[in-house]
Amino acid sequence: MQWSSAQLQGCIVASPDGRVDEATAEAFTEHLVSSVTLAADCAGKKLIVDLAGLDYMSSRGLRALTLAKRQADAAGVAMALARPNEVMREILAISRYDKLFAVTDTIETAI
Amino acid sequence: MLVRFWGTRGSLPVAATATIVQDKVAQALLAASGRSFADLDEARSFARNELDFATSGTFGGATTCVEIEAGDPAAGDPFIICDMGSGLRGFGLDAMRRCSEGHARTYHFFMSHLHWDHIMGFPFFVPAFDPNAHIVIHSGHEDAETALRRQQEEISFPVSFDWLRARIEFVTLKPGETYRIGAVQVEVMEQHHSHSSFGYRFTDASGKVAVFSTDSEHKLEKMEGEADVAHFFREADLVICDTMYSLADSVSMKEDWGHSSNIVAIDLCHGGRAKRLALFHHEPVYSDADIARMHAESMRYEELTREHDPLEVLCAYDGLEVQL
Ligand SMILES: [Zn+2]
Ligand SMILES: [Zn+2]
Numbered sequence: 001m002q003w004s005s006a007q008l009q010g011c012i013v014a015s016p017d018g019r020v021d022e023a024t025a026e027a028f029t030e031h032l033v034s035s036v037t038l039a040a041d042c043a044g045k046k047l048i049v050d051l052a053g054l055d056y057m058s059s060r061g062l063r064a065l066t067l068a069k070r071q072a073d074a075a076g077v078a079m080a081l082a083r084p085n086e087v088m089r090e091i092l093a094i095s096r097y098d099k100l101f102a103v104t105d106t107i108e109t110a111i
Numbered sequence: 112m113l114v115r116f117w118g119t120r121g122s123l124p125v126a127a128t129a130t131i132v133q134d135k136v137a138q139a140l141l142a143a144s145g146r147s148f149a150d151l152d153e154a155r156s157f158a159r160n161e162l163d164f165a166t167s168g169t170f171g172g173a174t175t176c177v178e179i180e181a182g183d184p185a186a187g188d189p190f191i192i193c194d195m196g197s198g199l200r201g202f203g204l205d206a207m208r209r210c211s212e213g214h215a216r217t218y219h220f221f222m223s224h225l226h227w228d229h230i231m232g233f234p235f236f237v238p239a240f241d242p243n244a245h246i247v248i249h250s251g252h253e254d255a256e257t258a259l260r261r262q263q264e265e266i267s268f269p270v271s272f273d274w275l276r277a278r279i280e281f282v283t284l285k286p287g288e289t290y291r292i293g294a295v296q297v298e299v300m301e302q303h304h305s306h307s308s309f310g311y312r313f314t315d316a317s318g319k320v321a322v323f324s325t326d327s328e329h330k331l332e333k334m335e336g337e338a339d340v341a342h343f344f345r346e347a348d349l350v351i352c353d354t355m356y357s358l359a360d361s362v363s364m365k366e367d368w369g370h371s372s373n374i375v376a377i378d379l380c381h382g383g384r385a386k387r388l389a390l391f392h393h394e395p396v397y398s399d400a401d402i403a404r405m406h407a408e409s410m411r412y413e414e415l416t417r418e419h420d421p422l423e424v425l426c427a428y429d430g431l432e433v434q435l
Contacts, residue, residue, distance in 0.1 A: 021418070022382060025334070058381075058416050059358055059374045063331050066362045087415050094408040095374050096359035 002053070003031045009111050010044030013082075017053035020061030028061055032068035040075040047072060048110040052083040062095055069101070080110040112319040112435040113180040114349055114389075118173035118198020119427040121326075121355050121370070121392035122228050125172035131398070138166045164428075165399035171429025173198035174228040175325060175392060177351060181315040182294020184209070189217035189293040193311065193323040193351075198429060199232025207237055216243050219293050222250040223325050224308035225258035233259055234268050244277035249284050249292065251299055251309030256281045284309075300343045302327035304369040312343055319435040320346065322385075325353040325392045328369045329379070331362055341382030348435040350383075351427065352376035354390040354409070373409040380422050381413075388413075389427040402426060 001024040002017035014035040020028045032049070039047040049065070065081075072079045080102040084092060092098045104110040118124075127135075142162055148154040158167040174196030182188030190206060192199070210216050218238060223229055238244045248255055263272040284290060286309070290297045298312040302324065310324035322344055329337055344350045355370040373390055380388045390409060393402050406426035413424050425433065 021416075022378075056415055059372070059378045060334060062358060062374070063334060063362060067331060091412065091415060094412045095372075096357040100359045100363060 001027045001031075003027075005035055005038065007042060008048075008107065010042050011046040011048055011111055012039040012042055013048045013050055013107055015050040015053055019055040020057040020064070022058065022060060025058075025060035025064060029064040029067065032064055033071060036068055036072045036075060036077055036079075039072070039077045044111070045076055046078045046080070046111070048080050048082050048107060050082050050107060051088050052085065054085070054088055056087045057091060059095070062091075062097055065097070065101065080104060082107050082110040112313075112315045112317075112321060112348070114321050114351075114433045114435065115178040115180065115202075116176075116198075116389075116427045116429060116431040117178060117202040118176035118194075118196040118232070119170060119391055119393055119429055119431075120172050120174050120196075120228075120395055121353070122174070123395045124174050124197040124228075124231075125395045127169060127172070135166055135399075138162075142166070163403065165403040169399050169428070170393055170402045170426065172395075173201065173429050174231065175223070176202055176232060177323060178202055179295070179313050179321055179323075181313065184214050187215045189215050189219055191219050191221070191293055191295060191313070193221050194223055194229045194325070195220065195231070195233045195236065196229050197232045197235075200235040203232075203236040203238050207241070210238070210241075210244075216241060217245045217293075218247065220246065220248045221297070221311045221323065222248065222252065222255055223310070223323065224304060224306065225250070225252055225255060226306075226326065227262075229326070230258055230262060234263055234270065239275040239277050239279070242276040246277045246279045247282060247292075248280065249282045249297075251284055251286065251301060252307070253283050255283075298343070300324070300340070303330055303333070304328060308369075310343060312347070319348050321435060322347045322350045324350065326369055327353050327371055328361070328367070329371055329375050331366075337379060338382070341379050344380055344383030344385045347380075347383065347385040347387075349387045349389060349433055350376075350380050350385045351389045351391045352380070353392040354405070355392050355394050373405060374412060377409060377413050377416070377422065377424065381416065381418065384419060385422060386420075387423040387425060387433070389425045389431075389433070391427045393427075
């Protein structure tokens with residue numbers, strides 16, 4: 001799994017690449033955890049997970065998002081999901097994760 | 112191996128109200144507008160083949176009870192039943208009929224756990240009054256007898272457990288062991304649920320496998336332990352899985368309520384390369400349309416996340432039979 005992150009207007013934009021399944025869930029979780037820590041030190045106190053590079057995500061990835069959100073809530077960091085592809089959008093709807101997270105079409109609206 | 116679902120609802124039995132039935136009739140009339148039917152059979156065939164299941168049928172409202180028919184009942188192989196929810200009443204009546212045609216009067220029960228929705232059918236289980244019946248209640252719990260006796264104390268039920276005429280035995284099974292019971296080999300897995308619950312893996316002589324795993328929460332903090340669950344489901348011909356909540360509900364509002372989701376069940380079946388999944392322990396507030404939607408979404412999620420052979424996703428309903 002590829003992972004890059006950047007700072008944009010005081011927010012952390014984290015961009016995973018590939019797919020999140022059993023094999024990559026652990027790396028995905030670790031990256032999320034460090035991104036929350038980064039975001040906590042930024043003025044905007046916001047972590048935007050840019051989903052554009054993700055093919056799909058199984059429940060392992062979705063649940064890693066929940067664990068990260070708990071860590072984020074405790075650190076006063078807001079978390080949003082941006083730019084899911086069609087498959088990811090469907091998975092977020094089927095799992096009802098679109099009710100747990102703000103999901104936006106662009107990075108800008110997430111900021 | 113034949114798996115027969117006598118009760119598929121979770122937590123509480125439910126029944127369709129007049130409004131619900133009227134809605135189904137109205138939908139059917141709308142779908143049939145302009146059509147005419149020569150007789151009842153033709154109308155019935157239209158209902159069966161051309162209407163969707165949530166309109167022409169119902170997933171039913173009896174609580175959990177699943178029969179596993181293995182071996183050769185005509186040659187004396189005993190009954191195998193998972194759980195004693197309100198669906199057990201219907202099974203008991205049908206079993207009496209089969210016994211009158213020569214079926215052995217031995218019943219092997221396997222209890223997921225002892226919550227009310229999983230034992231409430233036993234006081235209405237007619238074979239318990241048959242003096243020639245032999246009932247063996249297998250459970251991972253040591254307090255199964257206490258639970259069954261307690262629900263028939265005078266404060267709760269007019270007929271005491273001691274008045275039952277069948278020979279009733281209780282056997283405690285241990286996770287990790289393999290048992291030979293009736294015409295199947297049985298393995299047991301402990302699951303996360305209030306007061307604990309147990310899953311069972313049944314293998315018959317021809318190698319067909321059915322897994323019964325209900326009332327099992329797969330905790331966020333223990334995701335690494337899920338490889339064991341996938342292994343328990345390995346290459347099963349059918350996995351019956353608690354899929355009561357959406358994934359989002361199971362990690363938020365309904366966390367620690369002891370149940371799983373369709374999404375996690377599919378991931379675990381994919382992990383174990385199981386062949387078929389039956390969505391089970393349906394949420395009592397769900398309408399037939401809600402359950403049908405959950406089924407359609409589950410099939411779609413399976414398709415979106417599939418990496419190997421397809422997993423067939425069934426939605427259990429009261430009366431469903433699956434031949435393995
Ligand atoms: Zn239950
Ligand atoms: Zn329970």
